[in-house]
Amino acid sequence: MELLNKIFVAPFADMVSAPDFLMQVLWEGLVSGVLYALIALGFVLIYRSSRIFNFAQGIMVVFAALTLVGLHEMGVPAWISVALTLGVMFGLAVTVERVVLRPLVGQPDIILFMATIGITLFLIGFGEIIFGGENKQMITADLGIPTGDVVLEPFGGLLILQHIDITAVVVAGLLVLGLLLFLNRTRMGRAIRALGDDHQAALSVGISLQTVWVLVWFIAGIIALVTGIAWGSRAGVSFALEVIAYKALPVLMLGGLESITGAIIGGLMIGMLEKLFEIYWGGPLLGGNTESWFAYVLALIVLLFRPQGLFGEKIIERV
Amino acid sequence: MKTFTKLTLATALSLGLGGAAMAEGIFAPNLTYRTGPFAATGIPLMNGQKDYMTMLNERDGGIGGVPINFEECETGYSTEKGVECYERTKANAVVTQPWSTGITLQVLPKTNTDMIPILAPGYGFSPMANGKVFQWAFNPPASYWDGASMIMQHIAGGDMSTLSGKKIALLHLDHPFGKEPIPVLEAMAAEYGFELVLVPVGLKEMQNQSAQWLTIRRERPDNVVMWGWGAMNASAIAEAVKTKYPMDQFYGVWWAGHDADLKQVGEAGTGYKSISWSMPQPDAPVMADIKQHVADTGMTEQEDPNSVFYQRGIVISMILAEGIAAAQAEFGTGEINAEQLRWGLENLDISEARLAELGMTGMVPPFSTSCSNHTGHSGAWMLEWDGEKFVQSGDLLQADRSFIEPLELAQSAEYADANAPWPINEDCE
Numbered sequence: 001m002e003l004l005n006k007i008f009v010a011p012f013a014d015m016v017s018a019p020d021f022l023m024q025v026l027w028e029g030l031v032s033g034v035l036y037a038l039i040a041l042g043f044v045l046i047y048r049s050s051r052i053f054n055f056a057q058g059i060m061v062v063f064a065a066l067t068l069v070g071l072h073e074m075g076v077p078a079w080i081s082v083a084l085t086l087g088v089m090f091g092l093a094v095t096v097e098r099v100v101l102r103p104l105v106g107q108p109d110i111i112l113f114m115a116t117i118g119i120t121l122f123l124i125g126f127g128e129i130i131f132g133g134e135n136k137q138m139i140t141a142d143l144g145i146p147t148g149d150v151v152l153e154p155f156g157g158l159l160i161l162q163h164i165d166i167t168a169v170v171v172a173g174l175l176v177l178g179l180l181l182f183l184n185r186t187r188m189g190r191a192i193r194a195l196g197d198d199h200q201a202a203l204s205v206g207i208s209l210q211t212v213w214v215l216v217w218f219i220a221g222i223i224a225l226v227t228g229i230a231w232g233s234r235a236g237v238s239f240a241l242e243v244i245a246y247k248a249l250p251v252l253m254l255g256g257l258e259s260i261t262g263a264i265i266g267g268l269m270i271g272m273l274e275k276l277f278e279i280y281w282g283g284p285l286l287g288g289n290t291e292s293w294f295a296y297v298l299a300l301i302v303l304l305f306r307p308q309g310l311f312g313e314k315i316i317e318r319v
Numbered sequence: 320m321k322t323f324t325k326l327t328l329a330t331a332l333s334l335g336l337g338g339a340a341m342a343e344g345i346f347a348p349n350l351t352y353r354t355g356p357f358a359a360t361g362i363p364l365m366n367g368q369k370d371y372m373t374m375l376n377e378r379d380g381g382i383g384g385v386p387i388n389f390e391e392c393e394t395g396y397s398t399e400k401g402v403e404c405y406e407r408t409k410a411n412a413v414v415t416q417p418w419s420t421g422i423t424l425q426v427l428p429k430t431n432t433d434m435i436p437i438l439a440p441g442y443g444f445s446p447m448a449n450g451k452v453f454q455w456a457f458n459p460p461a462s463y464w465d466g467a468s469m470i471m472q473h474i475a476g477g478d479m480s481t482l483s484g485k486k487i488a489l490l491h492l493d494h495p496f497g498k499e500p501i502p503v504l505e506a507m508a509a510e511y512g513f514e515l516v517l518v519p520v521g522l523k524e525m526q527n528q529s530a531q532w533l534t535i536r537r538e539r540p541d542n543v544v545m546w547g548w549g550a551m552n553a554s555a556i557a558e559a560v561k562t563k564y565p566m567d568q569f570y571g572v573w574w575a576g577h578d579a580d581l582k583q584v585g586e587a588g589t590g591y592k593s594i595s596w597s598m599p600q601p602d603a604p605v606m607a608d609i610k611q612h613v614a615d616t617g618m619t620e621q622e623d624p625n626s627v628f629y630q631r632g633i634v635i636s637m638i639l640a641e642g643i644a645a646a647q648a649e650f651g652t653g654e655i656n657a658e659q660l661r662w663g664l665e666n667l668d669i670s671e672a673r674l675a676e677l678g679m680t681g682m683v684p685p686f687s688t689s690c691s692n693h694t695g696h697s698g699a700w701m702l703e704w705d706g707e708k709f710v711q712s713g714d715l716l717q718a719d720r721s722f723i724e725p726l727e728l729a730q731s732a733e734y735a736d737a738n739a740p741w742p743i744n745e746d747c748e
Contacts, residue, residue, distance in 0.1 A: 021537060028529040124354075133358025135553045137583045149561070162561060235526040235557055236583055240356035240550035243523045278530040279537070289493050291530055292521035 020157025033271020058245025065228025256312025367632020
């Protein structure tokens with residue numbers, strides 16, 4: 001009886017009795033969700049254009065953030081460091097296309113996936129040699145990102161909104177909007193979508209596979225940099241950030257690998273639901289730390305009913 | 320050129336220690352974690368360890384005239400890689416320094432048959448203090464249970480009865496290391512009437528602790544005690560500031576007292592405390608020797624020689640060096656073996672006078688070990704962040720041994736039973 005109370009009554013009573021705290025939980029979940037969605041977008045873009053599951057997206061977040069901080073530590077002004085980091089991410093995109101992807105064109109998907117694991121391991125080792133393993137401080141103030149917080153008192157309670165988090169949500173929103181416009185309204189964006197829809201047909205009308213691959217890897221690099229700045233501002237920049245990036249995997253399972261909408265909605269859903277579950281059910285009933293597995297269980301449940309994810313394409317193959 | 324040197328070093332490290340055992344001298348490998356999510360803690364500690372041994376080799380030609388072959392095997396704090404490193408280095412090693420409670424627990428049963436002492440200063444399984452049961456394991460100068468006891472005494476202001484009715488949150492890594500203080504804190508909660516709230520942080524959530532700090536906000540504990548390592552510490556401190564938790568009610572174990580973690584919040588971290596069995600002493604003669612023989616000759620990678628963790632690394636290598644020196648003196652040989660080092664570690668006598676001779680006065684409290692006491696129980700100081708650096712807060716604290724010892728005896732007996740047949744040193748009183 002007590003168990004049933006803890007599952008069906010107490011959590012909702014808590015929510016009603018402390019609505020300010022519920023709003024705080026939802027806000028924290030929203031911020032995490034936006035960042036999960038950003039990482040997932042990087043995966044989706046590359047997958048849509050090349051059918052490659054880019055395992056290196058997580059380490060790209062770390063690498064971009066470390067490059068930015070490293071350049072600034074060398075005395076380069078903050079915004080020039082951002083420009084140079086974008087240059088480095090472009091160089092990485094070109095190198096990956098030339099050295100890794102181009103020689104593997106036509107190989108089975110699993111080979112390309114393995115190649116991205118290789119890129120991950122290379123970037124971990126290379127990054128540690130160049131930047132070291134110490135936790136670094138994100139150059140938040142130098143970038144002009146506001147610090148401090150907004151304290152609200154809804155329902156006579158307390159709601160703290162960090163300026164950094166508000167900035168992250170706004171910037172992520174603008175980035176997603178820009179991406180959608182780019183993909184839908186520009187020639188190159190349509191080329192990316194065409195490649196995702198049908199490789200052979202896209203090639204036959206003169207779309208350059210190499211150019212598109214470089215472009216999507218570069219866009220994934222931009223997303224990685226924005227994500228790295230946002231996460232790094234919250235908790236510092238270290239190789240532990242790579243682990244957070246794997247949170248995008250259940251987002252992809254939930255939202256579908258090809259769907260930009262799925263990545264965004266999946267990220268937001270997982271971000272908010274895992275926080276709600278941890279605070280109101282996971283902690284009191286299971287001792288906490290449910291965020292480590294909750295997203296995967298949620299994604300698996302969705303896969304039972306929709307194997308292609310919530311927004312993925314249903315593939316029907318006739319035999 | 321510096322990058323090239325780093326590349327060469329990385330290549331050499333990644334090629335493993337195949338050649339290490341072939342080199343002359345006493346082979347004392349260190350299972351390091353300079354990479355991965357915990358590197359922020361590991362790098363300064365391992366720099367300190369290495370620099371002290373390099374200084375001894377350069378200044379004195381080693382210990383007792385025998386050079387120390389202080390090779391590193393990188394584990395990335397992974398238990399699997401740590402066990403692999405242990406297996407790879409054990410053939411000629413006189414000691415193993417596992418550098419993780421997880422690795423220590425895996426290696427612990429093997430050392431009885433391999434007959435290699437485990438040296439785990441300030442970490443590992445707390446009941447290892449009982450040398451009668453754990454003949455090959457050493458965790459000087461203080462165990463985690465000692466640390467938990469000293470933190471609780473500081474919170475209680477010396478009178479444990481004042482803890483009655485309080486709520487204490489333990490924010491801990493969900494890993495053997497982070498779970499280590501739970502038995503002693505639970506026993507204290509039962510004895511002194513405070514409520515213990517466990518707030519675990521998963522390895523994947525180290526940099527995403529908003530849920531944990533929401534829990535802390537809801538529970539409103541009187542104090543938060545952090546058992547954190549690596550990237551977890553910096554995130555927790557940032558979250559504490561963000562959620563406006565009173566920093567003077569926030570305590571950390573000695574691995575959660577890294578200068579760099581606090582520098583990121585600066586002034587806002589003022590009042591945060593960390594228990595520490597080591598104390599940076601910038602003017603200590605040993606620091607001048609390290610500067611002269613290691614730093615000035617370009618052999619160090621450490622940028623801040625006065626940080627808490629770097630100087631703690633120096634103390635850790637001093638403990639090993641003293642064990643080696645004691646064994647050399649006892650057995651009349653320079654090239655000691657693992658069994659002889661075990662005797663040396665069991666007969667450490669780090670007195671005030673000896674610390675003065677070593678040029679390390681004030682860097683660690685005096686302590687000594689014996690066959691039944693493999694920890695030494697030196698006590699520790701409370702460090703407090705003043706907005707710019709850690710400073711000593713109050714006098715040396717001592718663990719309540721009368722409370723901890725029965726638990727140690729019970730848990731070591733339980734361990735021996737669970738791993739029977741487990742050899743017990745019956746000669747040890």
